[in-house]
Amino acid sequence: MENSALGIMTVHAPGKPPFPERVFFRRLIERGQKEGISVIVFHPTAIHFETQKLNGFTLDQKGKWQTITAPIPPFIYDRCFYLGTKYNRTYKPQIDRLLSLKGIRFLGVGLKGKWQMYQLVKNHPTLASYLPPTERVENLDQIQSWLQRYPSIILKPMSGSLGIGVMKASKSNSAIIVEGRGKNNVPFRKSFKSFQSFCTFFKSRIERWKYLIQPYLTLKTQHGVPFDVRLLVQKDGTGQWVTTGSAIRMGQSKSITSNLHGGGKAFSFHQFLEQYYTPVQAEKINSKIAIIERTLPKYLEKHHGPLVEIGIDIGIDSDQNVWLIEVNSKPGRQIFEQLQDKEAVLKSQLSPLYYAKYLMRSY
Secondary structure (H helix, E strand, O other): OOEEEEEOOOOOOOOOOOOOHHHHHHHHHHHHHEEEOOEEEEEEEEEEEOOOEEEEEEEEOOEEEEEEEEEEEEEEEOOOOOHHHHHHHHHHHHHHHHOOOOOOOEEOOOOOOHHHHHHHHHHOOHHHHOOOEEEEEEOOHHHHHHHOOEEEEEEEEEOOOOOOOOEEEEEEEEEEEEEEEEOOHHHHHHHOHHHHHHHHHHHHHHHHEEEEEEEEEEEEOOOOOEEEEEEEEEEEEOOEEEEEEEEEEEEEOOOOOOOOHOEEEEEEEHHHHHHHHHHHHHHHHHHHHHHHHHHHHHHHHHHOOOOOEEEEEEEEEEOOEEEEEEEEEOOHHHHHOOOOOOHHHHHHHHHHHHHHHHHHHHO
16 A cells, blocks of 8 residues: 555535535645645545455546545545434445554544543543533433523534534423524424423434433623634644634524524634633633643543544633533534635645644654
8 A cells, every 4th residue: 555645535425526525625635746645535435345445536637636546545534424324324334344454544533422522521630620511311301300400401412513403491480492403404492381392392302313411501792692612623744733723603693502504603713802801801711721722632532542633612601611512523614714714724624634644754
């Protein structure tokens, strides 16, 4: 196998060539050509284990996409997103087999689900203090108990992304008010006259998704707009963890999440702090976030396995408490594109390539 070859593993998607993130992958291939690294994009189903080869896509000398057959690259950058059980069934057996091959190194292995991540992080003496109370939903009585303890709760699918299926439930006298996003990421608001009628509604959700339950944290500006902080932390060309970029995701005023796919907007992190917080408050927030970004990547890698990058979602409540909301091992870069932060976009796209080059020199 050619040592200076990098494979980008991705899912099928409509278009030519048939995969997502085409602009991102093009940039990796073009820079790879300049760095002497052969980069090929492939689907897990295009691997031929008998011949140790695969069919994939790269750019010709004129910058046009072309199909090629090549040996399985010794370094793999996993950008597969499993949107549902169909993807999982289709790709997982192939990926597991690829992982078992000798001489194959994944830049990073995908993190497990939200519940597994919570259980791992809560064992860290420092990071545990940034986690909101969290339980796995086992029965409906548990939800009723939480509604008695907290004014509002948040119910999150244990798998999935983009804010789909997330719901906020609040008790109003004997009624239950529920806000959230449905299957197609469309916002909804429902009122149930009793807890029993809410249970009838929620049972169908439990059948579709397994849920986590947390207190609803007031992660909003003083004007009631939901927001969170997105950090992108990546391995660089020396194998060290660095923060490539930070930004604010601000949701729509009536939304319970700040997800960009749900209509949210991106803002500069530092400008946001200057606008909404005093210098003392901003320093307090920055110091807490610094602890997370300095500690979390190394801790996860030690207990989970190899990682190349993570997106860290952080909430800030009305008392300037900092909360670790979510960690994603296959983060997007759209937030920096929205900000038109060209430096952060370029760094975020090329860091995996330079980390791969570092590994190639090390092996």
